[in-house]
Structure formats: structure tokens, C-alpha cells
Amino acid sequence: MAEQILLKNIDVPGLASFEVYRKLGGYSSVEKVLKDFTPDQVTSEVTKSGLRGRGGAGFPAGMKWGFIDKKTNNPRYFVCNFDESEPGTFKDRHIGQLNPHQLIEGMILGSYALGARNSYIYIRGELFYVLRIVEKAIEEAYKNGFLGENIKGSGYSLDLYCQPGAGAYICGEETALLESLEGKRGNPRIKPPFPAVVGLYGCPTVVNNVETIAALPWIINNGGEAYSAIGIGNSKGTKLISACGHINKPGIYEIELGLPVEEFIYSDKYCGGIRYGHELKAVVAGGSSVPILPASLILKTATGEPRLMSYESLSEGGFVSGTMLGSGGFIVMDETTCIVKNLLTFAKFYHHESCGQCSPCREGTGWMEKILHRIESGHGTMKDIDLLVNISKHIEGNTICPLGDAAAWPVASAIRHFREEFEDHVKLQKCPF
Amino acid sequence: MPENLNIEFNRETLDLVNKIIKRYPEGRQKSALLPVLHIAQAENQGWLSSETMEYVAYLLDIQPIEVFEVASFYSMFNLQPVGNCVIEVCQTGPCMLKGSEEILVHFENRLGIKSGETSADGKFTIKTVECLAACGNAPVIQVGTEYHENLTTQKADDLLEKWQAENKNSHTNPYL
Ligand SMILES: Cc1cc2nc3c(=O)[nH]c(=O)nc-3n(C[C@H](O)[C@H](O)[C@H](O)COP(=O)(O)O)c2cc1C
Ligand code: SF4
């Protein structure tokens, strides 16, 4: 198994307690930074590491921190995105529940680098029981002098709080998250301005995913260069993959980026192959929003190269024959799966979760759901299939936030790769499964 | 406090609310809206009446319409009464692949109600929800702040029996 940066100690009993975490070397990166690093040196270490955002977009973390204007007198904020709502994604919960101190340690490092005095962890409301665990860990960190006034005599002070959401996928989008944190509806803001310029309460803000932040202590302890030595190409380090669906071993795996997809699916170290010895049919590799690929294209690229678990390899072939690493939510489907039905649940999801600000998204998602329902229940026509493609094209790129694209891509890709199955529904006037 | 309101949190709950308000900069107490609505909903048998929302507006010194605007946006807030025990069944793709429909139908049959309805005795409500971020252990349901994972119809029966016996109330203060 590759270097474990996030899950190394995950099975140690009591890891969620300060005492156990500290004994394993926890919070040493904070001591190191407060003693020897300027805030900009922390940022430069993260830039060197090549760490990319693990929330889905894969934007380089160090570069994002670099956009923060430190010359204004406005407060700056560091916000953790623990909304984890992308279907198929369940990795952040694992960290929050079992290893909350690693997240807190990372929050201190990021906050110090940005010069934040108050930082927030925004946790989806359904995960209140995890919020309680994280709050307890925060309390311990205060008691032990790693949060609050004048941390370890450094002169740096930081307060850290958890904030619950209340059931809205859209609040995972960073500007909607900030609106929600301000006590409003989760309506995404028009960008630019980006949060680095106008963020929480109008102040410069960085939003990062839980997994991104939890990687920071290792990077500071071992150096950015050591981190960038792991992985492949521009996909540095390790990534948590939450694997679910028709595999023998659903769960959360920390992989070195660059692992062959085939090994990930079939090796006993990871997913352990397809259940009941069935055939692999399709995979949604990076959370429900990314294009679905049939077995042939997920195992190998269109040019016959083995497909790797990396940002570059998974997107090779663009949307014609590729997909995206996204959030690492890896949904596996075997031969018994009805692609139309699976897609219908996603269409319903996006319709339900659209915030309603843009008409292509608000109307288009509902329309696509209706048509898919029609096809799945045997009342569809051949024209409906083209209509779906047409609607998805009109949503894509025409909305305020990427939820519109996220709703369009699964539809377009399912029809591109599994058109026959949609046609069979129409011909038979029922679901063939 | 507006005279028409017959509602007031106890000391302990008010302390919690005030502690939460202090987490945000001066004048930004509206940020406490989501946390306080969660607490208010638990205190009001699992739903937000207009009176409850008005009280929350008073606590945070904002307009009642601002509270309603937010409460109606988020799916965890119920604007109609619900049963003592709300069973939320995940129906998104990964759970569907592992048989969540069967689980939903099973609850519906056992309780004699459809999703979105409350049993006549007021004990149970069934709700369908979207991905709960636990897809590796699908199918998944949520009850209050508890998750129940790897659900089977057998497990569902055991849980129902237990909830019946203990007169389950899923509306507890989520912070405690
Ligand atoms: C509709 C939508 C939902 C999102 N949901 C999440 C989420 O649940 N968690 C997350 O970290 N990022 C989510 N994102 C991405 C965030 O907008 C943002 O890119 C991310 O939090 C940045 O952190 P990172 O750079 O560390 O990944 C979502 C984006 C969109 C458009
Ligand atoms: S794309 Fe959809 S979710 Fe995003 S802002 Fe527009 S309507 Fe809202």
C-alpha cells in the first residue's frame, strides 16, 4: 500500500482524543510553524507540494492561498468545506469522525498562513453527530493551548468553530457555503469577485475541502517536496477514494495518485472485484457529477493505455471518452444495473438541489427528470432521448454555478455511452431490467 | 420579547444560543440562524411553526421574514408538523444500487403510510432524502442525528420494534 498520509493511524483506538493523537506526533507541525515559519513560508511549502483541492475541482491549494490580499486591513477567513454531499462521496465524514484532530491541526496551519483570526468548519447538517465529535476535539485543542489566545506563546491567536448546514447540496459550492454561513439561503454568488477577494462578510476568504486541509500537517512535517515526490504528473500525493456500489469491499481507500484503475477495482487491497463474480458494467469515477464511463473506457483509455487514478489520466479523452477524478466518489455498477434508472435518481437529485436562481438549471433539471421518468417507466419515445441531449447542452455553461454542468454531464455521458439501453426502454415500452 | 409569543427556551438552551451568537463578528448574529433553527425545531417537536420562527427572529434581532426565507430553503427544516420519530430514507443512486427502494417500501408497508406522510397515531413520519454521505454502507437511513447503515428489511423490523417499544422521539437538541 502506498504512503498513508490521511489514514495511517485511522485504526488506532481513541485516535479522536487529543491524548492519543498527540502521542502519535499530532500538532507537531503547528509547533514547527509557529517557531520557524512565516505565514508566507507555509504557503510556499504548500505550493511546492503541488497539493490540489480535494473537494472536486482540483485547484492548486497554494495558488489559491496566494490570491489572498494581505495588505488590506480587513479580517481574513479560512473556511473548511465539510458539506460532503456529492453522491458517492463519503471520505470527509471518515476523517471528521475518526481523526478530527488532524483536520483541526490543518485548520491551524491554513489559518496561520492566511492570517485568519476566526475560522469555521461548515459541516452538512445531517452529520450533526460528527459535528459533536469535531466540537469536542476543538475543545480539547483549546484546553491544550493549540487554539485561543496566543497559541503556545507565539503571539498568534485563533478561534475555530463548527457551523452546521441544514440539508442543501448546493451549500457545498463555495460561494453558496459562504452565504449559508452568513445565515442566508444557499444561493451561489456570481464570480468574480472570487472569495479570495470578497468572501465571508465581504472579506478575503479561502475555502478548502476537509481532505485538502487534513493533508497539511504531513506536508509541513515532511516538506512540500516530499509530498510532490508521491503521485504522478500533476497529480501529487495521495487521494482518498470512497468506493461504493457493486464491489466486494465498499469503503474508503487512500491511494497514491497514479494507481491503475484496474488494480483499484480488482485487487483485494482495494475494492476486491465485482460482487457475485459479476461483470463490471460502468463506473462513475468522481462523484455523481462526472461523466459515466462503460467498463471498456474506465479500464483503458480510448487509445488503449491503462487508465490511472489521476486527474490527467481520468480526464484523458475529454468528455468524448474520458471523465474526471472529481471528489473521488467511485460508484461501481455491475451488469444487473439499469443505467436509465440510476441516471433518473441523479436527475431527481439535481432537480431537488437546484437553488433555482438560473432558469436553465431550475427548469432544465426538472424537465430532464420528467423525461427520464417517462423513459424508465416505458412511456418514452425516441425523440425523448434526443431531447434530453438537447436540454443538457442548453444547461451546460449557461448557469451561475457549476451545478448546472453537474446535472448535464451525467445525462449527456449516459446517452453517449449507453444509447442502446435508452432505446431498448422505448422499444420494449418498459425497463428491460 | 413580542407579547403574542407563548414560547421561550429554558435557561440552558438560551445559554447555548448565546454561546453560538458569540462565534461571529459583532453585528453578524444572523450567522447563527441555521444552528438556532436546528435547536428551535428540536424544541418544537420537530417542526418550525410561524411562532417558533418569530421567536428565533426575536432572539437574533432579525425580521421574521428573513427566518422564513431561510427555513423554507433547507430540506432539514420542516414547516409542517411531523411524527415523533422521523425516518429519513436515502434514495440516491448508490443507495438505490444496493436496494434502498425495497427498504422504503418495507417501511411504508409496515407503517401503512407513504413517504411524506405521518402515521395516524402521530408516532412516525417517513421522508425520502438525498445522499447522506455514507454510500459505502448503503442502504442508509437517518433518524434524528443517528445513522443506520447496511440496512436490511430484517434490521428495519428490529429498529421499528425498538422504536415502538421506547416511544422513540427523534427530535432532540442536536448539540447535546
Ligand atoms: C454544486 C457543488 C457542490 C459542491 N460540493 C462540495 C462539497 O460537498 N465539498 C467540497 O469540499 N467541495 C464541494 N464543491 C467544490 C467547492 O465549490 C470548492 O471548489 C471546494 O470547496 C474548494 O476546496 P478545495 O480546493 O480544497 O477542493 C462543490 C461545488 C459545486 C459546484
Ligand atoms: S446553476 Fe443551478 S444551483 Fe447553480 S446558481 Fe444556477 S440555479 Fe442555482
Ligand code: FES
Ligand atoms: S446514496 Fe445513500 S448515502 Fe449516499
